[in-house]
Amino acid sequence: MPTAVINPRIRGFICTTAHPAGCAANVRGLVDLARKGGPGKGIGAVLVVGSSTGYGLASLTTALFGYGADAVGVCFERPANGDKPGSAGFYNLAEVHRQAKAAGRKLTTINGDAFSHAVKAQTIAAVKALGRPIDMVVYSLASPKRKDPDSDTVWSSVLKPLGDAYTAKTVDLDTDAIKDVTLPTASAEEKSNTIKVMGGEDWRMWMDALQAAGVLAPTCRTVAYSYIGPKITHPIYRAGTIGAAKDHLEATGRELNAHLAKTGGGAWVSVNKALVTQASSAIPVVPLYISLLFKVMKARGSHEDTGEQIVRLFKDHIGPGRTPKLDEQARIRVDDWELDPAVQAEVDALWGQVSTANLRSISDYDGFKAGFRRLFGFEVPGVDYAQPVEVAATLD
Ligand code: NAD
DSSP states (O other), X not given: OOEEOOOOOEETTEEOOOOHHHHHHHHHHHXXXXXXXXXXXXXXXXXXXXXXXXXXXXXXXXXXXXXXXXXXXXXXXXXXXXXXXXXXXXXXXXXXXXXXXXXXXXXXXEESOTTSXXXXXXXXXXXXXXXXXXXXXXXXXXXXXXXXTTSSOEEEOOOOBSSSOEEEEEEETTTTEEEEEEEOOOOHHHHHHHHHHHSSHHHHHHHHHHHHTTOEEEEEEEEEEEOOOOTTTTTTTTTBHHHHHHHHHHHHHHHHHHHHGGGTOEEEEEEOOOOOOHHHHTSTTHHHXXXXXXXXXXXXXXXXXHHHHHHHHIIIIISTTOOOOOOTTSOEESOTTTTOHHHHHHHHHHHHHOOTTTHHHHSOHHHHHHHHHHHTTOSOTTOOTTSOEEOOXXXX
16 A cells, blocks of 8 residues: 655645645544534434535534434545545545444445535435434535536636625735735626525535435434625625525525424524635635634634534534524524624724734734645644655545
8 A cells, every 4th residue: 555755735725735644633633522512422314415624524523423423425535546645535534434433333425526416316325225314414515616417517606796896905825925806896697607506506406305315304404504704805705706605505594494394304504603624715815814813713712613613503503402593594603703793893903904024923824824734634733744654545
């Protein structure tokens, strides 16, 4: 089996290598959090669509190890090829599989395009093989594009304002310099394509397919994730193309809920906190906002990562026996600590001052950068990066 010393290879918000031992250590951290944060039982089976990184990975570990669930996960990840490392999500899931096996949990991973009919069919077959109905479906996809399952059309999402062109500060992740970025107004087609990719259509297709196959428990709960964010990112996020897609996702949640509630189930969108993930690092302005936000939240002791966010989501809202507490638009809000007016007032004040010269002193930019490298298994405490590691991994 090939071994190699693996180093980070980063450009902007892309890292093309990943470290298996570092990813495994990250996952063990999530497993510990889940064990401490849940009763260890209560959920029979869960399906996580987008299970390999970010919020979906934390949802998978919380259900498996915090609530004793068996699980099927769906992801789009790259296995190792010879001595070329696989993707971080692949290594994350390899460790979740090892931990699940050790704990006596059943876990099946379907690695393929979640938007396709074929992957939905494979997933349904895997759920049938589990031999128990699904109690919870977590929909946590973040993708730049979606292929229409019924044609050759490929829709691409864009991050653009719907109002006037928008200029704001951003940080160049290669040079660490603050500069202005201008995002032009989206066209009507770009808006509708972004809704196709990140809106609720595919979530609904998943729920319809699972229901038609008879694999959902009557009391099944489903949750998808959304973001609102501060006024700084409002023109490009919530009032932009991605915000239009999130509006669609949230409307889909309300429609699904009306249907599932008839048999004692439910569907909700949870608005989560801004965190360093592969998806959020790619959005202009957001890495700088996150760097300032983390500085403020860490100083106040209210900072959470994906693991803590999802443990709190299950404990306070969607776990067994819990009644979700909803805002006026029927959304769960675990972004409440981020959007605390006192936190936002501090972030606003720092936003006005931040420059290339003071970036490292007034923001947690180093924390953001370290968090980004950790996503790929680098700079994880306790890992000896000088040692060659086994590159091959399996999801079984
Ligand atoms: P992420 O990039 O870490 O994870 C995305 C997941 O989707 C991965 O498991 C990936 O394998 C999977 N995926 C992507 N395309 C796929 C495809 N075609 N088929 C199968 N799997 C595919 O993203 P994330 O930041 O955890 O985002 C998940 C959700 O949470 C999104 O809806 C996002 O908008 C939302 N959210 C994110 C943040 C944040 O700050 N990161 C905040 C609030 C809400």
